[in-house]
Amino acid sequence: MKADDFLDITDVVCPITFVKIKVALEELNDGQILEVHLNAGEPIQNVPRSLKDEGHKILSVEDLGDGTFTLLVLKGGLS
Amino acid sequence: MSINYKELKKGGFMRQRQQNYFSMRLKCVGGHFTAEQLGMIQSVAEKFGKGYVHLTSRQGIEIPFIHLDDVDTVKKTLAQGGVQVGVCGPRVRTITACQGNAVCPSGLIDTQKLAAEFDKRYSGRELPHKFKFGFTGCHNNCLKAEENDMGVKGGVKPNWSAENCIFCGVCQAVCPEKAITVDKAAKSVTLDENKCVYCGKCIKSCPTDACKGESGFVVSFGGLYGNKIAVGKNFLPIIFDAEKLFAIVEVALQFFKDHAKSGERFRTMLDRVGWEKFISEVEAVANES
Secondary structure: OOOOOOEEOOOOOOOHHHHHHHHHHHOOOOOOEEEEEEEOOHHHHHHHHHHHHOEEEEEEEEEEEOOOOEEEEEEOOOO | OOOOOHHHOOOOEOOOOOOOOEEEEEEOOEEEEEEEHHHHHHHHHHHHOOOOOOEOOOOOOOOEEEEEEHHHHHHHHHOOOOOOOOOOOOEEEEEEEEEHHHHOOOOOOHHHHHHHHHHHOOOOEEEEOOEEEEEOOOOOOOHHHOOOOOOEEEEEEEEEEEOOOOOOHHHHHHHHOHHHHHEEEOOOOOOOOOOOOOOOOHHHHHOOOOOEEEEEEEEEEOOOOOEEOOOOOOOOOEEEOOHHHHHHHHHHHHHHHHHHHOOOOHHHHHHHHHHHHHHHHHHHHOOOO
């Protein structure tokens, strides 16, 4: 699965994490994929769920083993 | 006329350093006061007190500097605004609670409803010493359940189903107790129930609703946070039935009555009499089907 865009949110904290993702998703069309690089802790706890609640589908989550994760999100995948 | 301080204390009047003045404790359940009640409290504080109130450590309000001669008038006046006086002394005391799942996104149980029900059932019940109940809606523990003689914390037992799961591993990543193991290759998720603290982070974070659960009560006994400090102990599995919770409360209060010396706190009694006896009595009721 190839991402259409990539976003790194490891340098920000909640709620800016989610704001940045929302802005990035705005730039994509439904059906396109965003790859997100995020931190363990609060971001991994809240971000995937918030995306689901907004109608996007989480395709996969990969633990990079260094305290960060890579998330693949399908825009509008649940709506 | 001699003053019956014990009776006054029962009615929530705390004797002040200043002779014949009392700090009047108001009844409060779960930290809620209505705007109407606040209006009445304001007018009483202005007319009979010194124009201020004190917020207590257990979510209550006290009106300091009420003169002995005004006690009855103040009680009657407050009642007109729906305000009752609180309790002090050796009995079930103010019941504290967070806002719970009626308001808070983290809440797992309706702490306010429970606090009101506990107030109806147990408020003011006479005991060998004070007894405090506290309710907190989730594992974040804003209301410090384990500080109370009996604390109740909202919890949720995770129930995972393979159907929606994408084996993303978010639940494993967020579990504070490392109780969850996700095996992407084998498409399996295992939960170590002995490690689970029922915090529900796995359920809240799951992006596919593959992890759901049933909310219940995690109970602790014997907390103290005064002269002596002790953390309440939890030895029961999560309880799902409120009636079961009430049955357990009755056992605990009866045990307190039967075994404590006058003026002895619940925890001190348990440490002296032995926890084993108490645990077996509580477990007998908890395990009844």
